[in-house]
Amino acid sequence: MSTQPLRLLLVDDQPLLLQGFAMILSTEPDLEVVGQATDGRQAVDAVREHRPDVVLMDVQMPVLDGIEATRRIVADHPEVRVVILTTFDRDDYLFDALQAGASGFLLKNADAEDLVDAVHAAAEGHALLAPEVTMRVIARMAAGGGPAAPSRPPAPAEDGDALPELTGREREVLRMMARGLSNAEIAAEAFVSEATVKTHVSNVLAKLVVRDRVQAVIAAYEAGLVRPGETGTAG
Structure with missing residues (x-):
């Protein structure tokens, strides 16, 4: 075909x-x-x-x-x-x-x-976006600039309270996305197949009603699931 x-x-x-x-x-x-x-x-x-x-x-x-x-x-x-x-x-x-x-x-x-x-x-x-670019997006947003910057710092949230529409595994995948990890790197770290990661990423984007991974990470920051100091670096 x-x-x-x-x-x-x-x-x-x-x-x-x-x-x-x-x-x-x-x-x-x-x-x-x-x-x-x-x-x-x-x-x-x-x-x-x-x-x-x-x-x-x-x-x-x-x-x-x-x-x-x-x-x-x-x-x-x-x-x-x-x-x-x-x-x-x-x-x-x-x-x-x-x-x-x-x-x-x-x-x-x-x-x-x-x-x-x-x-x-x-x-x-x-x-x-390369991992280092993702880090710059988060850092800029945390400083009050950049796309979709929150009007005030996000309140800390317990894992189960932040973005409740996501499953626990989807929140875990979103955190790894915020670290700039690729699908292959997420698969290796989570001990699942890359196809499974792609499904999780697609579900995250659909549930958060966002266009792409960067907007998903911004939503995670705004909900308190991700904080700038926690994003770290890939690897």
Whole structure:
């Protein structure tokens, strides 16, 4: 049984980078580059024309920058996932991108494998953020900034009281998500299969009515299930 390849739109104001990304991604049998754009306004128009599944979006571009283009694309086409690609590892880009509705944030010096993984993760509805980036989201939010920052510090909660709609195992998985662990790492730590972890993660997102893993972690912080000092580091 054949499945349709994921449709990709590439957006960057540097033609050589566009060509490079296209070459890397076109070698994957389940990916198809359906369009390219060199500024944000072209990107908005190209999404309307090509209806891609995933957009790889540069940040600094003429006419319309990638953050505003992402905001317009997500507002008009909520089914389209946007992964921000940038050479700048800057917090303002990160938080602006997340607030605009981006599903991932990747530096342009990432490996080709990471780029492909980012596309697949975004298409599956997961946020692609490195563990250290997840830590920065939590730290920024705890300081009162960043997306969906709570209006006051969360009250401490007993495990059974925080997010009661989740099962005990789902709360455990959510805590590990907050530490920036991947599904494979969660599976290893919890002694379950990766498929089981994927089910738990999907259940967490559905029950919390959130778009992706980052928003789930923010909900956990707001409920008192996760505290910034407890997030630690992956591994």
